Amino acid sequence: MTATAPAPAPTTVPGARPTGALATAVHLAPLFRRRRDGDRLATALPVASFAVVTALLLVVLGGAQAFFGWDDELASTYETLAVIAVVLLLVPLATVGASAARLAARRRDERLASLRLLGATTGTITALTVLEAAVTALAGAVLGVMLYAVLAPLVGLLHFRGEALGAQMWVPWWWLPLAVLGVALLAAASAVVGLRAVVVTPLGVRTRQKAGTAHWVRVVIAVGVLVVGLGLMQVLGVLGEMGGIVAIVGTLAAIFGGMLLALDALGPWFVRVRARRQARKAQTVPRLLAARMVLEDPKAAWRQVSGVAMTSFVGVFGAVGLAMADMTSTEGMDPDERWLMQDVSTGVLVTVAVSFLMVACSVGINQAASTLDRAAVHVSLDRLGVPREVMSEAARRAVMSALWMVAGGSALCAAVLLFPLVGMAIFVQPVAIVTALAVFALGFLSVRGAAALSARLVPGILARPERAL
Amino acid sequence: MVRRGRRPAAGTVGVMTPLLSARGLTMQYPGGVTPALDGVDLDIAAGESVAIMGASGSGKTTLLHCLAGILRPTAGSVTFASGQGLVRVESLDDAARSRLRREELGFVFQQGLLLDELTALENVAVARMLGGVPRGQAEAEAAQWLQYLGLAGLEQRRLGELSGGQAQRVAIARAQVTGARLIFADEPTGALDSATSVEVLDLLLSATAQGRTLVVVTHDADVARRCARTVVLRDGRVVSDTAAPAATSGTAAPAAEVSR
Numbered sequence: 001m002t003a004t005a006p007a008p009a010p011t012t013v014p015g016a017r018p019t020g021a022l023a024t025a026v027h028l029a030p031l032f033r034r035r036r037d038g039d040r041l042a043t044a045l046p047v048a049s050f051a052v053v054t055a056l057l058l059v060v061l062g063g064a065q066a067f068f069g070w071d072d073e074l075a076s077t078y079e080t081l082a083v084i085a086v087v088l089l090l091v092p093l094a095t096v097g098a099s100a101a102r103l104a105a106r107r108r109d110e111r112l113a114s115l116r117l118l119g120a121t122t123g124t125i126t127a128l129t130v131l132e133a134a135v136t137a138l139a140g141a142v143l144g145v146m147l148y149a150v151l152a153p154l155v156g157l158l159h160f161r162g163e164a165l166g167a168q169m170w171v172p173w174w175w176l177p178l179a180v181l182g183v184a185l186l187a188a189a190s191a192v193v194g195l196r197a198v199v200v201t202p203l204g205v206r207t208r209q210k211a212g213t214a215h216w217v218r219v220v221i222a223v224g225v226l227v228v229g230l231g232l233m234q235v236l237g238v239l240g241e242m243g244g245i246v247a248i249v250g251t252l253a254a255i256f257g258g259m260l261l262a263l264d265a266l267g268p269w270f271v272r273v274r275a276r277r278q279a280r281k282a283q284t285v286p287r288l289l290a291a292r293m294v295l296e297d298p299k300a301a302w303r304q305v306s307g308v309a310m311t312s313f314v315g316v317f318g319a320v321g322l323a324m325a326d327m328t329s330t331e332g333m334d335p336d337e338r339w340l341m342q343d344v345s346t347g348v349l350v351t352v353a354v355s356f357l358m359v360a361c362s363v364g365i366n367q368a369a370s371t372l373d374r375a376a377v378h379v380s381l382d383r384l385g386v387p388r389e390v391m392s393e394a395a396r397r398a399v400m401s402a403l404w405m406v407a408g409g410s411a412l413c414a415a416v417l418l419f420p421l422v423g424m425a426i427f428v429q430p431v432a433i434v435t436a437l438a439v440f441a442l443g444f445l446s447v448r449g450a451a452a453l454s455a456r457l458v459p460g461i462l463a464r465p466e467r468a469l
Numbered sequence: 470m471v472r473r474g475r476r477p478a479a480g481t482v483g484v485m486t487p488l489l490s491a492r493g494l495t496m497q498y499p500g501g502v503t504p505a506l507d508g509v510d511l512d513i514a515a516g517e518s519v520a521i522m523g524a525s526g527s528g529k530t531t532l533l534h535c536l537a538g539i540l541r542p543t544a545g546s547v548t549f550a551s552g553q554g555l556v557r558v559e560s561l562d563d564a565a566r567s568r569l570r571r572e573e574l575g576f577v578f579q580q581g582l583l584l585d586e587l588t589a590l591e592n593v594a595v596a597r598m599l600g601g602v603p604r605g606q607a608e609a610e611a612a613q614w615l616q617y618l619g620l621a622g623l624e625q626r627r628l629g630e631l632s633g634g635q636a637q638r639v640a641i642a643r644a645q646v647t648g649a650r651l652i653f654a655d656e657p658t659g660a661l662d663s664a665t666s667v668e669v670l671d672l673l674l675s676a677t678a679q680g681r682t683l684v685v686v687t688h689d690a691d692v693a694r695r696c697a698r699t700v701v702l703r704d705g706r707v708v709s710d711t712a713a714p715a716a717t718s719g720t721a722a723p724a725a726e727v728s729r
Contacts, residue, residue: 288598288604289586295586380582382567383582385566385571
C-alpha cells in the first residue's frame with residue numbers, strides 16, 4: 001500500500017503593487033458594512049443623531065435666511081442675531097460628529113484590531129473609520145432632510161415681527177445637498193479628531209488615557225474674568241458716552257466671550273469638585289459609580305454637555321429679555337422696536353431648545369460608545385449579580401449630574417450678571433420665566449431620554465458576553 | 470451528614486451532603502456542532518475545594534458558568550443548597566439568578582472583575598452595599614477583609630495602582646465579604662507569577678478552612694494538586710474525578726464572615 005502524496009500547498013502569487021490608505025479603506029469598507037446581531041442600535045443611534053442634527057440645522061438656517069429677506073433698517077440686527085444663533089449651534093454639531101466617530105471606532109474594534117494584526121497601517125484604519133463616519137452621516141443627513149420637510153411647516157408657525165414665518169422657512173432647494181454634504185464633511189473632520197482619543201493596536205482598541213485632572217488655577221482665571229465682566233457692566237454707560245454704540249456693542253461682545261471662556265475654564269474643575277463630594281457622600285452603588293465615572297475624566301464629562309453651557313447662558317438673557325419686553329411700556333416705541341424685543345427672546349428660546357436637542361444627540365451616542373467601551377465591565381458586573389438597573393442608573397447619573405452642573409452653573413453666571421433684572425422679572429413677569437424654565441425642563445428630559453436609550457445596548461452585550469471579554 | 474470542612478481520603482470521592490449538585494448538565498451553544506457540556510453529573514459538598522481541569526475547549530469554564538447560574542444549561546439541572554433551602558438554579562429567571570450570585574456566591578476570575586474607577590475599599594464595599602448595607606458599615610467590613618488579606622494601607626488605592634496579586638486579593642476580599650458559601654474561581658492565578666500564584670492560592674484555600682466551598686477552573690496542575698479534589702473534563706464530559714490530600718492553612722477571618 002502506498003501513501004497518498006499530499007496535495008501541493010497553494011503558492012502565493014505576489015500581490016499587486018501596494019495601494020494607498022484611502023484606496024485600501026474603500027476596498028475594505030463594503031466588508032465592514034455587514035451587520036452583526038446586537039449591532040443595530042449602535043448603528044441606528046449615530047444615523048438618527050445625524051438626521052436630527054441635519055433637520056435642526058436646516059430649520060435654523062431656514063429661520064435665519066428668512067431674516068435675510070428683509071431690507072429695512074432693523075434687518076441687519078435680525079441678520080446678526082441669526083448668525084449668532086447658527087454659530088452657537090455649530091459647537092454641539094461638531095461634538096455630535098466626534099462622538100459618532102468614536103462610536104464607529106468602538107463598534108468595529110475587533111475587526112479594526114484584526115486588520116492591524118494583519119499589517120494594516122494606521123492610515124488605512126483612520127481612512128476606514130472616517131469613511132464609516134462620513135457614510136453614516138450622509139445616510140443620517142438624507143433622513144434629516146426628510147425630517148426638515150416635516151418640521152419646517154410646524155416651526156413656520158412661530159411669529160417674528162408679528163407674522164408667522166410660514167413659507168419663509170423653506171431654504172432654496174440647492175441648499176439641501178450642500179447641507180447634506182456639509183454634515184458628512186463635518187463628521188469626517190470630527191472623526192479624525194475623535195480618533196485621536198482611541199488607540200487601535202493589533203491587540204485591541206483602547207481609549208487613550210488622559211490626565212483627568214482639572215486644576216484650581218482655572219477657578220482663579222474664571223473668577224478674575226467674572227469680576228472684570230461685572231466691572232465692565234457697571235461702566236457700560238460711561239463707555240457708551242465715550243465711544244457710542246460701537247463701544248457698547250464691543251464691550252458686550254467682550255463680556256459675552258469672556259464669560260464663555262470663564263465657563264470653559266471653570267467647568268471641568270467644578271465638575272471634579274462636585275463629583276468628589278458626591279463620591280464621598282454616596283450611599284448607594286449607582287451614586288458611587290456615577291461619581292467615580294465622572295472623576296475618571298472630569299474634562300470629558302464637561303465636554304460632553306458643554307454645548308449647553310453657552311445656550312443656558314444666553315437662555316437666561318432670553319428669559320429676562322422676554323420678561324422685560326412684556327414689562328416695558330411700548331407707548332414710545334415704534335412697532336418694529338417692540339417686535340425686536342419680543343423676537344430676540346423667542347429666537348433665544350428656540351436656540352436653547354435646539355441646542356439641548358443637539359446635546360441630547362451627542363449624549364446618546366457618547367453614552368452608546370461609552371457603554372460599548374465598558375462592555376467587559378457590564379459583563380463582569382452581571383456575573384457578580386449586579387442588577388442591570390444599577391448599571392443603567394449609574395451611567396445615566398454620570399451624565400445628568402454633569403448636565404445639572406453645566407446648565408445650572410451657566411445660568412447662574414448669567415443670573416449674577418443680570419441680578420437686578422432677573423429678580424424683577426421673577427416677581428413681575430413670572431409667565432416669561434416659567435416659559436424659559438419649561439424649555440430647560442424639556443431639554444433636560446430629552447438628554448435624559450438619550451442617556452436612557454443608550455442603556456438599551458446593555459442587554460445586547462450581556463446576551464453575547466464572550467464578545468466583551 | 471459529613472461535618473463541614475472534612476476532606477475525603479486520597480483516591481476516593483467524598484460522600485458529603487451536596488452543597489451544589491448537577492445532573493445531566495448539557496450545554497449546546499447556538500451554531501455549535503458538538504455540545505460544550507454533555508451530560509455532566511457532579512456533586513460538590515460544603516467545605517470542599519474542587520479543581521476543574523481540562524484542555525482548552527473541554528467545557529470547564531462553561532461548566533463553571535452553568536453551576537454559578539451565569540449560563541442557563543440546554544438540559545439538566547443544578548441544585549444549590551442556599552440559605553433559604555434547595556434552589557433549582559436553571560429554573561430561576563435572570564433577576565433571581567443575579568440575586569443568587571450577589572448574595573450567596575463569590576467570584577474570583579483571571580481579570581478579577583473589579584471596577585477600575587473605584588478604590589480597593591470601594592470595590593469590596595460595593596458587594597455589601599448592593600445587599601442594602603449602609604456605606605459606612607460596608608466600608609468597615611471591607612477594610613477588615615483587606616487588612617486580613619494583607620492589604621492594610623492600600624484601601625484608597627485604585628485598581629491601576631495595585632499589582633496583579635494585590636488586585637486578586639481585592640477580588641478574594643470581595644468574594645468573601647458578603648458571606649458567600651461558595652466561591653467560584655476561573656484561572657485565578659492565570660495572570661500572576663509563580664510566587665504570587667502560591668500566595669493567592671493560599672488565600673483562596675484558606676476560605677475552605679472557614680467553612681466555604683471553593684470551585685477552581687484551572688489548567689495549572691500545581692493549582693489542582695493543592696485542591697482536595699480534581700475533576701477532569703474532556704469534550705464536555707467528566708473523565709475523572711479524584712480526591713487528593715490537600716494542605717490548606719487558615720488564620721482567623723474577620724468576625725463578620727465567620728458568623729454566617
